[in-house]
Every structure is written in C-alpha cells, then in structure tokens.
Amino acid sequence: MRLMKTFSTFCAVTLTALAVAGCGQSSDSSDASESAQNSDQSQPKQTWKFGLEEIEGSVQYQYAADFKKMIEKQSDGNISVELLPYGKWGSSYSALYDAIQNGAIQIGFGSGALGGTVPESQLLSLNFVMPSDQWQTAQALNSDTFLQSDAWQKAFADRGLVPLAELTEGYQVWTANKPIETPADMKNLHIRVMDNSLLRSTYKAYGASPITIAYGELYSALQQGQAEGNIQPVFAHEEMGFYEVQSNMIFAKQSQFVATLMGNKDWFDGLTDDQKKMVKDVTTKLVKTGYDIQEKFNSERLDTIKSKSDINIVELNDDQRAQFREMAKPVRQTFIDDVGEGAKNSLDALLKAVDESGGGDDKKKAQ
Numbered sequence: 329m330r331l332m333k334t335f336s337t338f339c340a341v342t343l344t345a346l347a348v349a350g351c352g353q354s355s356d357s358s359d360a361s362e363s364a365q366n367s368d369q370s371q372p373k374q375t376w377k378f379g380l381e382e383i384e385g386s387v388q389y390q391y392a393a394d395f396k397k398m399i400e401k402q403s404d405g406n407i408s409v410e411l412l413p414y415g416k417w418g419s420s421y422s423a424l425y426d427a428i429q430n431g432a433i434q435i436g437f438g439s440g441a442l443g444g445t446v447p448e449s450q451l452l453s454l455n456f457v458m459p460s461d462q463w464q465t466a467q468a469l470n471s472d473t474f475l476q477s478d479a480w481q482k483a484f485a486d487r488g489l490v491p492l493a494e495l496t497e498g499y500q501v502w503t504a505n506k507p508i509e510t511p512a513d514m515k516n517l518h519i520r521v522m523d524n525s526l527l528r529s530t531y532k533a534y535g536a537s538p539i540t541i542a543y544g545e546l547y548s549a550l551q552q553g554q555a556e557g558n559i560q561p562v563f564a565h566e567e568m569g570f571y572e573v574q575s576n577m578i579f580a581k582q583s584q585f586v587a588t589l590m591g592n593k594d595w596f597d598g599l600t601d602d603q604k605k606m607v608k609d610v611t612t613k614l615v616k617t618g619y620d621i622q623e624k625f626n627s628e629r630l631d632t633i634k635s636k637s638d639i640n641i642v643e644l645n646d647d648q649r650a651q652f653r654e655m656a657k658p659v660r661q662t663f664i665d666d667v668g669e670g671a672k673n674s675l676d677a678l679l680k681a682v683d684e685s686g687g688g689d690d691k692k693k694a695q
Contacts, residue, residue: 372406373406373407373408374406374407374408375407375408375409375410376399376407376408376409376410376434376435377410377412377432377433377434377435378392378395378396378409378410378411378412378433378434378435378436379412379416379417379424379427379428379433379435379436379437380392380411380412380413380414380436380437381414381421381424381436381437381438381439381587382413382414382437382564383413383414383415383567384413385567386413386563386564386567386625387495387497387498387561387563387618387621387622387625388437388495388497388587389411389413390621390625391495391614391617391618391621392409392411393411394614394617394621395409395610395611395614396409396411398610398613398614399606399607399610402606402609402610403603403606407603412433412436414543417433419542419544420542421438421441421442421523422441422444422445424436424438425438425441425442425444425445426445428489428590428591428592429445429487429488429489429592430592431592431594431595433592434591434592434595435492435589435590435591435592435595436589436590437495437587437588437589437590438587438588438590439452439522439585439586439587439588440452440453440521440522440523440524440527440585441522441523441524442588443523443524443525443526444523444524445487445489446483446484446487446489447483447666447667447671448479448480448483448667448670448671448674449483449588450524450525450526450527450663450667450671451663451671451674451675451678452469452494452586452588453522453524453526453527453530453583454526454530454583454656454659454660454663454675455530455582455583455652455653455656455659456582456583456649456652456653456656456657457583457660457675457678457679457682458583458584458678458682459682459685459686459687460581461686462496462498462499462584462619462622462623463619464682464685464686464687465496465584465586465682465685466494466496466615466616466618466619467615467685468678468681468682468684468685468687469494469496469586469678469681470493470494470611470612470615471681471684471685473677473680473681473684474494474677474678474680474681475491475493475494477673477674477677478673479670479673479674479676479677480674480677482670483670483674484590484593485593488592488593488594489590489591489592489593490590490591490592490593490596490597491588491589491590492589492590492591492596492607492611493588493589493611493614493615493618494586494587494588494589495586495587495588495589495618495622496584496585496586496618496619496622497561497563497584497585497586497587497622498561498562498563498584498585498622498623498625498626499561499562499579499581499583499584499585499626500559500560500561500582500583500584500585501559501560501561501562501565501577501578501579502519502557502558502559502577502578502580503557503558503559503560503565503570503571503574503576503577503578503639504517504519504556504557504558504574504575504576504578505556505557505574505575505576506575506576507576507578507640507642508557508576508578508642509578509642509644509648510648510651511534511535511651511652511655512535514531514534514535514536514557515535515536516535516536516537517535517536517537517556517557518536518537518538518539518554518555518556518557519531519536519537519538519539519555519556519557519558519559520538520539520540520541520546520549520550520555520557520558520559521538521539521540521559522540523540525666526659526662526663526666527559528540529659529662529663530656530659533655533656533658533659534652534655534656536557539554539555541554541555543568546558546568546570547568547569547570547573550570550573550574551573557574558570558574560585561584561585561622561626562625562626562629562630562633563622563625563626563629564585565577565629565633566629566630566632566633567629571633571636571637571639572637574639575639575640576639576640576642577633577639577640577641577642578642578643578644579641579642579643579644580644580648580649580652581644581649582649582652582653582656589611591607660675663675
C-alpha cells in the first residue's frame, strides 16, 4: 500500500509537471502557428489568370511573361500568374473580354475589338492623333494625365473593368496587292479591319471598303481574294504569314497598335494596398520593357519578311501622310457623336498627354 501510494504520488507529480511543461510548449507553438496562419491569411495564395489576344511568341506574350516573373518574385511566391494565350480561352475576343468582366479571368489585354465592350476604347484606333514617334506614344498613353484620368478610368469602371497599362505594339502597317501612296490608291479597297465601328469609319473616310474577318480566317481570306488589304503591326504580319499572300507593305505611321492591360474591377478592388502598389510598380517598369519588346520583335520580323519574300516596302513621305491626315480628322467628331461625352473627355485627356510628351511635329499637325 505504501509503495502504491508513493508510486501514485510520483505519477501525479510527474503528470502535473508534464502537463505544465506541455501547456507552456503548446502555448509557444500555438502562438507561432497562429502568427504563421495570420501571415498566410494576410498574403493568401492566389492564382491570377492572364488572358492574351495573341499567340505565344508575340509582343503580348513576352510582356505577360515578364509581368508574371516580376509579380511572382515580388509577392514571394504568394501569387502565381497563369498565362492564357490566344486559343486557350476561345477564339472570339468578346469571349475573352466577357471572361474578364465576370471574373473568370482576372486580367488580360483588349485592343481594337474592345470597342464593342468599352466604346471609349476606340479612341486608341483613331488615326493621326498620337505621335509618330513610338516611344513618345508609349509615354503619353501610360502617363497619369491619360491613364489615370477620370474619363478613361470611368469608361472601364462602368463596364466592371479597370485599365492598368497601355502596351504599344508597333506601327499599324497596311498590306495590299497594289502600292498605296495616296487616298486615291485606297479607293474601294476591301481592307480587313478589326470589329470596330471607328476603324470602319476611318477607312471609309479614306475611300476604302472596310470588311471584318476573324483573325484566324484572315490568311485564307487574303489568299482567296475575299480581302484585298490588311492592317497589322509588323510582327503579326510575319507570325501569321500574311506577307506571303500580299505584295506590298505600306508604312504610313498613321497609328500604332495599342492593347489595354485591364483587370476585373471587383478583383482589383479586392487586392490589398500593397498588392495594388505592386501591380502599379510592375506596370510602370514594363512601359519601357514593352516598348523595347515591340521594337525588337518588329525589327526582327521585318528582316524576316524581307529575307523570305520580295514584298515591296512603301514608306509614305510627309506630304502623302498629310493627305490621309486631313481625311481622318472628321472621324474624331464621329467618335464623339457615336460614344458621347466620355469620348470627348478621353480624347481631350489623350491630346493633353501627347502635348506633355513632346508629341513631335505630328502633335502640331494633328491638333
């Protein structure tokens, strides 16, 4: 009995000591676990889907790859960016824009066809508004004067979107089976334009007969003569082989291909302040990167086109460009009449940004 009592006392003391020690350790462990959990909650693992209008190997794809790398690094791996090039989300651009609007895709590009979703975005398709100098254009479009203007932000916010950056992808270059040097050369030309009413108005003003054909069907349409002309940045002419079925490439420097990087508004509003700042920092750094990407891509692709074909390169002089410029000016009012006050305010913001960028000689001629 005495032995059992002693043993019981020993067990009680030991268990008490272990319980005390255990409680102390559990408390420390719990604090550490809670701290880690709180840290995880403040920086939850996220996947951002990034929809592209273009295929792998394009300007948009390279820009998006750099965006992915920078976001994943700066978020310490808490955010992964999934790239969805053309074809991964569907073949209709409106399907991509719808997916961003409803949040199925968090972020993506929108260009000429975006006019059906955000009518004010047709502004970026106006001819002879932005500088002919491509770097000045990139700076003007990404300036706070334009990008953060109330008019531009509201245009997207009203459609559940937020514009984050503007990516210039190079001059919009014409191709045709005849040289085009004056508006008379474009008369009745069946030239393919994106599904954008402002582009149709612009090319009608030049005397052409604009038509809309799906991007994936354009090569065969040019080959079979359904379309007689085409408008694309150089890299697109090369990567899609359009130059193989056209005999002239015309540089008028009338506009640049511009893609708006936009996000779902609810998604963006739900980001932390630090995450929003991170997106802003990354897109600011990518302005020059994006410019360099398109400069390299377009230069290399033009060399490829020249080496693989005998296509005739036509570069319009100032007097020839002036003829097209005068015919394009009334389309600005068409844009305002069709879209409304938001169009005028967005155009005013862009013209102000162009002025602040230096704008070159085209700025004075365009206004």
